[in-house]
Amino acid sequence: MPPVLSQSSDQVLASIQAQYGTAQFNDTWECQDWQYWDMVGYASGAAGPTAFTFFSVPAGQADPANGVIKTQEQTNLINPNQIGGNEVFMATKLRTFALNSAKARQLGTGVSADASFSARQLVFARFLQVALSQGVLTWTIMQKKWQILDRPFITMPAGFGLGELTPPAVGTGAGAAINNGANAYIGDSPYDLGSVGDTFSLAQPVFLAPNTSFEMSITQPLAGASFPPNQNLYAAGVNQPATLWLGVMLDGFKLRPRQ
Amino acid sequence: MPFDLSKTQTLPAGTTSAQVLSSLQSQFGAVRYQDQQGLRYPYYYNLAYPAAGSSVLQFFGTSLGQSSAQITNVEQAGGFGNVSFLLSAVYFDFWVYNPATGGQPQSYTDDTTAIYSDIVHGFTQGGVFEFTVGNLKWIQTLLPFMFAPPGNGRLRHALSQGAFAFSQAALTPFAVTGSQNVLAYADLERRACRKMNLVNPIFIAPQQNFTAQINYPSGLIPIIATAVVTGGAVLYVRCCLDGYKFTPVG
Numbered sequence: 047m048p049p050v051l052s053q054s055s056d057q058v059l060a061s062i063q064a065q066y067g068t069a070q071f072n073d074t075w076e077c078q079d080w081q082y083w084d085m086v087g088y089a090s091g092a093a094g095p096t097a098f099t100f101f102s103v104p105a106g107q108a109d110p111a112n113g114v115i116k117t118q119e120q121t122n123l124i125n126p127n128q129i130g131g132n133e134v135f136m137a138t139k140l141r142t143f144a145l146n147s148a149k150a151r152q153l154g155t156g157v158s159a160d161a162s163f164s165a166r167q168l169v170f171a172r173f174l175q176v177a178l179s180q181g182v183l184t185w186t187i188m189q190k191k192w193q194i195l196d197r198p199f200i201t202m203p204a205g206f207g208l209g210e211l212t213p214p215a216v217g218t219g220a221g222a223a224i225n226n227g228a229n230a231y232i233g234d235s236p237y238d239l240g241s242v243g244d245t246f247s248l249a250q251p252v253f254l255a256p257n258t259s260f261e262m263s264i265t266q267p268l269a270g271a272s273f274p275p276n277q278n279l280y281a282a283g284v285n286q287p288a289t290l291w292l293g294v295m296l297d298g299f300k301l302r303p304r305q
Numbered sequence: 306m307p308f309d310l311s312k313t314q315t316l317p318a319g320t321t322s323a324q325v326l327s328s329l330q331s332q333f334g335a336v337r338y339q340d341q342q343g344l345r346y347p348y349y350y351n352l353a354y355p356a357a358g359s360s361v362l363q364f365f366g367t368s369l370g371q372s373s374a375q376i377t378n379v380e381q382a383g384g385f386g387n388v389s390f391l392l393s394a395v396y397f398d399f400w401v402y403n404p405a406t407g408g409q410p411q412s413y414t415d416d417t418t419a420i421y422s423d424i425v426h427g428f429t430q431g432g433v434f435e436f437t438v439g440n441l442k443w444i445q446t447l448l449p450f451m452f453a454p455p456g457n458g459r460l461r462h463a464l465s466q467g468a469f470a471f472s473q474a475a476l477t478p479f480a481v482t483g484s485q486n487v488l489a490y491a492d493l494e495r496r497a498c499r500k501m502n503l504v505n506p507i508f509i510a511p512q513q514n515f516t517a518q519i520n521y522p523s524g525l526i527p528i529i530a531t532a533v534v535t536g537g538a539v540l541y542v543r544c545c546l547d548g549y550k551f552t553p554v555g
Binding site for chain 2: 080081145164207210231295
C-alpha cells in the first residue's frame with residue numbers, strides 16, 4: 047500500500063517494516079531473564095576512595111582505579127551509560143555486591159602463592175564490614191534522580207553468594223597473622239526468595255530503552271569522610287592491598303523482537 | 306484418514322504422502338508421535354576442572370554414550386536429541402572424586418589442603434555462564450556458582466573444635482595461652498529457592514543445538530587445594546539444566 051498524505055512517518059516505517067523487516071518488531075517480542083552488571087575497581091591509596099561510578103566504563107577498557115582491562119566478567123554492557131543494542135530492558139531488582147578477586151587474580155606480590163591466605167581473612171572481613179556498611183547509591187535516568195538510597199550494600203544486597211561456611215583458623219604456627227586462632231568471613235546477603243527476598247525489588251519495573259542514558263554511583267558524601275583504604279589487608283609479611291571489585295547488577299527482563 | 310493396507314486399492318485424489326505416513330503411523334507405529342508425555346528431567350554434566358584452570362568450561366560437549374552416566378545423561382552432545390525440552394532452571398555444583406586408593410579430603414586450614422580455599426578464593430569467584438541456542442544468547446549470568454547455586458539440599462555438618470587454653474592471674478585479664486586449629490568448611494548456597502529459576506522458561510525443540518559454557522575472560526583460576534586434587538582425585542564442576550522433557554508416548 048503506497049503511503050498517503052494522512053500517514054505519519056511512523057506509519058510508513060511500520061508498513062515497510064511489516065513487509066520487509068528482518069525482525070518482527072511490531073508483532074512478536076520475546077522476553078528473556080537477563081541481568082546487566084558492572085563492577086568498578088576499589089582504588090588503592092592511603093586516603094581511601096570517596097566515589098564509585100558504575101556503567102560508565104564498558105568491557106575492553108581499563109578500569110580507572112586498578113587499571114585492569116574490563117572483560118565480560120566485570121561488565122556486560124557494550125556502551126557506556128546505556129543498554130544499547132536492539133533490546134529494551136525492564137529492571138525489576140537492584141543488587142549490589144563486593145567481589146574479592148580470586149586468589150590467582152590478586153595483584154599483590156606474593157598473594158597468589160601464600161599458602162595461608164585463607165587463614166588471613168580476619169583483617170579483610172573487618173575491612174568489608176566497614177566498607178559495606180556505608181555509602182549512598184544514586185541512580186539517575188535521563189537527568190532524573192530515580193533512586194537515592196543509603197547503605198546500598200545493606201539495603202540492596204546481592205541476594206547471591208556462598209552458603210554456610212566456617213573460616214579456618216590456626217592456633218599455632220601462622221597464628222600470629224590471625225589473632226590467636228580467630229578468623230572471620232563476610233559476604234553479601236544471599237537471601238533471595240523472588241519478590242519477598244532481601245534483594246531490592248523495584249515495585250514498578252524500570253523500563254530502559256536502548257539509548258536511554260543513565261548513571262549510577264555509590265558515594266560517601268559526608269564531609270571529609272571516605273571508604274576505608276584497601277591497603278595492608280593481607281599481612282603475609284608484605285602488607286598487600288586487596289584487588290577488590292564493587293558491583294551493581296540490574297536484574298530483570300530483556301525484550302527483543304523475535305528473530 | 307485411516308486406510309486398510311489389505312483392502313485399499315486406490316487413494317483419493319489429493320492424498321498426500323504425509324497423510325499416508327500419518328495413517329500408517331497411527332495404525333502400526335511403535336511410538337505415538339501425536340501424543341507427548343512430559344516429565345521432569347534434569348539434564349546434568351560433570352566436568353573435570355583442569356588443575357591450571359581454563360578460559361572456557363564447556364558443558365554438554367559429550368553424550369551419555371561417549372562418556373558415562375556419572376558424567377552426563379544427555380543422549381546427544383550439544384543437544385537433547387529427539388525430545389523437546391522446556392528449560393526452567395539452571396544450577397551449578399561441585400564435588401571432589403577421590404579414588405579408593407587416594408587420600409581422604411582434608412578440612413584443614415592450609416590453602417593447599419582445604420577445598421575451602423577453592424570455594425572462597427577460587428573458581429566460584431569468577432566466570433560468566435552463557436547458554437546459547439543457535440546463535441542467540443538466552444542466558445548470561447555472572448558468577449554462576451553463586452548466582453545459580455545448587456538448590457537441592459545440603460549435607461548437615463557439625464564441626465567440633467578444640468578448646469582454648471587460658472591463664473589468669475590476679476588483677477590481670479584472661480590471656481590466651483594456647484588454641485586449637487579451627488577446621489575450615491565452606492559450601493555453595495543450597496536452598497531450593499536459590500537455584501536460578503527462570504521466570505521465562507526456554508523451549509528447545511528436538512535436534513536444536515545449544516552450548517552451555519562458563520567463560521573466564523579475566524584470567525585462569527587454577528585449583529588452589531592441590532593436595533586435595535592430586536593422587537587421582539578430581540574436582541568436578543556440575544551444570545544442571547532442569548526442566549521438563551517431552552517425549553512421544555511409546
